[in-house]
Amino acid sequence: MRYGPTDVLRGVDLRIDRGEVLALLGPNGAGKTTTVEILEGLRVRSAGHVRVLGTDPGTGGEAWRARLGIVLQAWNDHGRWRAGELLDHLRHFYTPYTTPYDTAELLDLVGLADQAGTRIAALSGGQRRRLDVAIGLAGRPELLFLDEPTVGFDPQARQEFHELITRLSAVDSTSILLTTHDLAEAEKLADRIVILAGGTVVAEGDAATLADRVAGxxxxxxxxxxxxxxxxxxxxxxxxxxxxxxxxxxxxxxxxHRASLEDVYLAMVRDIESGLRTEAPADLMGANA
Structure with missing residues (x-):
């Protein structure tokens, strides 16, 4: 991806398999948001090849978009809607293309079964965030994009959300691309982690492998x-x-004391920002997709 003479992404090579949870990590300005927006079809790449569910995101139509779920950092909802009414309204947009969740099932999935009749303006911050997740899940997506999904969650809500992610990937074979600044969350949830810095992939692997290779x-x-x-x-x-x-x-x-994902991540970011490492070490990279 190029803006004027500047390449903000270059040589980003990754693959997400069915039912896999992949965490995309990186400091602010690393290119995470741009990468995800290209995959979602919200931004057109300058060059390269992309296929998401077999389709070029730049040309994907409504039937393709119905197979995706997107949870943004914030949802600009209308406070007068009731939670159940909003989800019931949204799920009908998917019915020509997919078999969406029943509204009651969806509310139960995200822990809002008791708030179906509550106006959105009256929900707590954590409950509104759960509603954001429910909106992303409404169409029963094959691929789910989660951008900082647990911001505003209390510890119990976070634990319940982690159980939901495990269920979606393991039971429903939903592929999940997660961006988060919570490294403990990435280490817990992700089957594989990709670290992006300076517009390129600098490391890839599961948390234990990355820790062993970097920290030794x-x-x-x-x-x-x-x-x-x-x-x-x-x-x-x-x-x-x-x-x-x-x-x-x-x-x-x-x-x-073994090296944690946080140890690996902070060490790599420090190296990159100080100019000590400009390219990904060969032993940190998985097979190219």
Whole structure:
């Protein structure tokens, strides 16, 4: 994607499989929003090849769009609508092309079954966000785009939403593209993670693989006969097994600290922003699609 003489996206190569949850991460200005808008058919790319559900998003018609679900960061709703009425109204737009969720089922999915008759203006911030998700799910999409979906959720609502994502991908085989700044959420939900920076993909893989490749060693902390010990090693499992074989009950207060997705992400962004890394390391990239 080019704006004037500036390439804001270049060589972005990714694939999402059926039933897969893919998290797209990156700092502000990395090109996440532009990438997603191209895939949704809301922005026309400058060059390259894109297929979403077998169709070029730039030419996708209503039947194609009905197979997508989009949850934006905010929904400009009308406060006088009742939650159930709005969803019942929207789902009818999908009926020529798909088999949408029943309104009651949809409200139950997002935890708003008791708010069907509540005016939108009277919903809490978290409830309004759940309604945003319900709107994106209304047509029972094959591919769901989620942009910062849990902003405004309390911990219980977030947990329920995570269970919903797991159900959609595992049971309904819904493909999900998730953008989020909540790295713990990405690590928990995503089958695969793509990190975008400077308009290109700089890393790809599951959270554990990325952590192993970037950070390498784990830190093992424990007490041996009461004395604190910290050891860094590549194979924490093997080290701990050997430690107990040699010292047994003399080892106490054992902790193993592996690199988290947050550690990986912050390290990569720091490198890129400081100019230390301008291209993706070969060992961080999965197979090209």
């Amino acid at each position: 060693n784990s830190r093992v902390r424990y007490r041996l006969d009461g004395e604190p010990v910290t050891h860094s090693c590549a194979d924490a499992t093997g080290y701990v097994r050997d430690l107990f074989a040699r010292h047994g009950e003399h080892v106490t207060d054992l902790e193993v």
